[in-house]
Each structure stands twice: as structure tokens, then as C-alpha cells.
Amino acid sequence: MSPRRTRGSSCMFYVLVAIWGVGLPLAILLQLVKHVPAVGIPLLLAAFAAGGVYVVRRARNAEQRRLEAARLAQVRAVQSREVARYHTMNPGEFEHAIAYLCQRDGCTDVKVVGGAGDLGADVVATAPTGHRIVIQCKRYGPTRKVGSPDAQRFGGTCYSVHQAHIPVMVTTSTFTRQAVSYAFAQGIRLYDEHALGGWASQTGPAPWHQTSVPAT
Structure with a gap:
């Protein structure tokens, strides 16, 4: 209308x-x-x-x-x-799409580092706030949720290996309750399909502006 x-x-x-x-x-x-x-x-x-x-x-x-x-x-x-x-993207294309969103919204030093031996990091960047962003991308179908094991593997490396100030997990699907609980405890910011849609369409915040873990 x-x-x-x-x-x-x-x-x-x-x-x-x-x-x-x-x-x-x-x-x-x-x-x-x-x-x-x-x-x-x-x-x-x-x-x-x-x-x-x-x-x-x-x-x-x-x-x-x-x-x-x-x-x-x-x-x-x-x-x-x-x-x-x-x-419609494959996992590699999805990582580059997330890197583009970071660049579009003012990040610098944006790099796609996903691949064999990436230890959980797919995209790294410096946010406009000056924080180091480390993002893991999960290009899953709508019926496959990101579970607690995925979150725990990322949580084991995002700080100690990648020196993240703001660790982020982004998916085209959703997260299980266990993954949400773990992420909240570890300070990992979760972007499910709704949060990702908001970020991409600029109707929602970018990860470095998010202050809470969305419920799933």
C-alpha cells in the first residue's frame, strides 16, 4: 500500500x-x-x-x-x-556475503579466513567501534539448527586463538536453547535468520551494536 x-x-x-x-x-x-x-x-x-x-x-x-x-x-x-x-549460496559465498555486510557498515581490515584449519573463524574485521570482530558463519537450511557443540567449538577458540573482542555466530537458520545458553554465558553474540535479515536489510543492528543474545 x-x-x-x-x-x-x-x-x-x-x-x-x-x-x-x-x-x-x-x-x-x-x-x-x-x-x-x-x-x-x-x-x-x-x-x-x-x-x-x-x-x-x-x-x-x-x-x-x-x-x-x-x-x-x-x-x-x-x-x-x-x-x-x-x-541460495554455498558456504563460501555466504562467508563473503557476511564480509560484505561488515565492509558496508564501516568495518576495516575485513578478511575472509574460513577454510581448512580456520579454527572456527570465517570472517575477521575491525568494527567501527575499534573492536576486533570474529565471525563464524553457518549456512544451514531452515530445519537444521546450530547446536551447543558448534557454539562450544567456537567458544574454545574465538578468544584464546583469534583474540576476539566480539565473537559472533551467524546462521541462516536458528540456534538450539542449549547453544543460546552457552553463548550467553560466554559472551558470544548470536545472529539467527531474523537478526541476519535485519542486519542485511538495515532494519536491525549490526553485531557490534547488539547487546543481548536473541531467544530462539
Whole structure:
């Protein structure tokens, strides 16, 4: 839906709310005034005014929730398209794609070092914050999760061998609960398919800006 159409729909929505939330009670009020003593008219007016305000406020909040839900759905769709691209890559291409994201977002000294004897590091870089980033890439299918053994192997080398300030595991899939628990304890940042989609589409943070391990 285009922004112009969305604005037009919203304006029409508020017009209808005004009619039903204020106009209708006002019409009823005019009929009741004929049968209410003069001393009760101010109270009746106040009651109907409060009711109209309540209806309009409820409708406005509902519209805001609808717009936010639509925005989130659009973001999810963009992220899903990004992740779908990575699923078409082989592991080597995926490593280079992650290196590209690092370069795009301001990292320097970006190197793809994955391969035989890499000891868990696939991409290394210096983040814009000055921290050394060490990334392990897992180009898995959507039904294969990254497990605790994978996380433990990476955890055994990312600090001691690669001197990582920020170790990161990135996958096109998800992580098991055990892997998440281990990573949280070791300070390893996890990027599952949703976080990766956010990073790639720039609707979410890069790994060096992430402060928590996402739940799986």
C-alpha cells in the first residue's frame, strides 16, 4: 500500500470515528434533552462528551496498533527476502556475503579466513567501534539448527586463538536453547535468520551494536 493511500485511508477512518463517536451521541443527546430537567442537562452533556472522547481515543489507539502491525509485517517481509538470498549460496559465498555486510557498515581490515584449519573463524574485521570482530558463519537450511557443540567449538577458540573482542555466530537458520545458553554465558553474540535479515536489510543492528543474545 502506498503512503498516499495509507494517509487517505487513515483520514477516512477518523472521519467515520468522529461521526459514530461524536455525531451519533450528539444526535441522541438532542433527543434526550427534550425529556430531561434543565438541572440535569450539564451532567448529560458531560457524560456524552466523555463518552465521545473515549470512543475516539480507543479508535485512535486501535488504528495506531494496526499501522504498527502493518509496519512490522513489512519489515519481516524484507528480512525474509534477504535471508532467502543467503539460502541460495554455498558456504563460501555466504562467508563473503557476511564480509560484505561488515565492509558496508564501516568495518576495516575485513578478511575472509574460513577454510581448512580456520579454527572456527570465517570472517575477521575491525568494527567501527575499534573492536576486533570474529565471525563464524553457518549456512544451514531452515530445519537444521546450530547446536551447543558448534557454539562450544567456537567458544574454545574465538578468544584464546583469534583474540576476539566480539565473537559472533551467524546462521541462516536458528540456534538450539542449549547453544543460546552457552553463548550467553560466554559472551558470544548470536545472529539467527531474523537478526541476519535485519542486519542485511538495515532494519536491525549490526553485531557490534547488539547487546543481548536473541531467544530462539
